[in-house]
Amino acid sequence: MFKVHAIPPERLPELLSLMPKAELHIHIEGSLEPELIFALAKRNDVQLPYADVAALRSAYAFTNLQSFLDLYYAGASVLLHEQDFYDMAWAYFEKAKADHVVRAELFFDPQTHTARGVAMGAVIEGLSRACRDAHTQLGISADLILCFLRHLSEDEALATLEEAMPWREHFIGVGLDSSELGHPPEKFARVFARARELGLHCVAHAGEEGPPAYIWGALDVLQVERIDHGVQAIHDAGLMQRLADSQMPLTVCPLSNLKLCVFKNLADHNLGQMLDAGLCITLNSDDPAYFGGYLNDNYLQTFAALHLNAQQAYKLAANSIEASFAPEADKHRWMHELKACFQGFAEQD
Ligand SMILES: Nc1ncnc2[nH]cnc12
Ligand SMILES: [Zn+2]
Numbered sequence: 001m002f003k004v005h006a007i008p009p010e011r012l013p014e015l016l017s018l019m020p021k022a023e024l025h026i027h028i029e030g031s032l033e034p035e036l037i038f039a040l041a042k043r044n045d046v047q048l049p050y051a052d053v054a055a056l057r058s059a060y061a062f063t064n065l066q067s068f069l070d071l072y073y074a075g076a077s078v079l080l081h082e083q084d085f086y087d088m089a090w091a092y093f094e095k096a097k098a099d100h101v102v103r104a105e106l107f108f109d110p111q112t113h114t115a116r117g118v119a120m121g122a123v124i125e126g127l128s129r130a131c132r133d134a135h136t137q138l139g140i141s142a143d144l145i146l147c148f149l150r151h152l153s154e155d156e157a158l159a160t161l162e163e164a165m166p167w168r169e170h171f172i173g174v175g176l177d178s179s180e181l182g183h184p185p186e187k188f189a190r191v192f193a194r195a196r197e198l199g200l201h202c203v204a205h206a207g208e209e210g211p212p213a214y215i216w217g218a219l220d221v222l223q224v225e226r227i228d229h230g231v232q233a234i235h236d237a238g239l240m241q242r243l244a245d246s247q248m249p250l251t252v253c254p255l256s257n258l259k260l261c262v263f264k265n266l267a268d269h270n271l272g273q274m275l276d277a278g279l280c281i282t283l284n285s286d287d288p289a290y291f292g293g294y295l296n297d298n299y300l301q302t303f304a305a306l307h308l309n310a311q312q313a314y315k316l317a318a319n320s321i322e323a324s325f326a327p328e329a330d331k332h333r334w335m336h337e338l339k340a341c342f343q344g345f346a347e348q349d
Pocket of ligand 1: 205208256286287
């Protein structure tokens with residue numbers, strides 16, 4: 001076993017950047033950079049209520065989740081054709097490659113697009129083609145997770161799942177996102193039961209802004225395999241124990257939490273406390289184009305603000321690989337690569 005203590009702290013940023021890692025919480029529509037929004041608006045003849053890229057970027061000052069979602073859905077309005085979805089995902093994969101992401105599980109929000117008259121096939125086929133090319137051209141293993149918008153009804157979620165069935169082999173799971181408060185997991189019990197029947201993986205946003213009760217609901221009613229965010233669990237000792245005992249993965253997104261004012265400063269983030277409590281924490285970017293950073297930015301800034309160490313870096317990267325829905329053989333290979341990466345840093349010392 002490598003000696004983590006042999007890795008000098010000044011080499012930590014390099015190690016964080018180079019270590020192989022998985023990203024399990026990225027909304028692909030949240031990777032749409034202002035430059036691409038404007039390029040697609042021009043290509044598709046869509047009018048935007050902003051004069052230019054700088055004006056749009058300057059609107060990225062959020063006070064809570066809803067203030068962000070309003071802009072996020074407006075940004076997605078430029079996506080109309082299969083090629084648009086491909087281009088968006090490809091731009092993300094190029095960033096992911098630079099960040100040494102070996103596995104990416106991409107959330108997408110079909111209802112945001114089908115409500116505007118975009119065909120389900122255009123959405124899924126464009127994203128799916130980009131995932132295939134990411135594998136063959138960049139060596140990134142990638143899959144899609146279809147998310148239901150929780151501010152809409154469960155009947156609409158059920159109809160969306162059925163509408164996506166012709167493309168069943170193009171996605172591996174379902175998720176639950178959008179406005180959390182006032183939309184508890186229980187509202188989606190039937191559609192998640194149906195998804196489980198179909199053999200789909202189940203995850204849900206819970207405890208981003210919402211109370212610990214929403215995390216209990218996601219676990220017990222939706223029977224999820226991962227909790228997205230989950231940072232509000234800290235307020236419920238029984239829930240913390242349950243999460244630790246079950247090693248339920250949490251996909252935590254520190255820069256997102258900072259930009260959406262869940263924590264006032266990154267130094268106030270509870271990720272270190274949750275790691276110390278023995279929870280299975282992973283680090284992710286959520287909506288990198290809106291929150292000021294991709295995956296490595298999240299690692300680098302969080303480690304600097306919370307004074308985390310190489311042991312914790314290893315744990316977070318290992319958790320991300322183990323908590324992914326990739327085939328076991330791939331996970332095994334990435335774990336080997338991760339160990340070799342740390343070994344290399346320890347030996348050079
Ligand atoms: N952070 C987030 N929470 C809920 N829904 C989202 N959709 C995109 N980003 C989201
Ligand atoms: Zn999210």
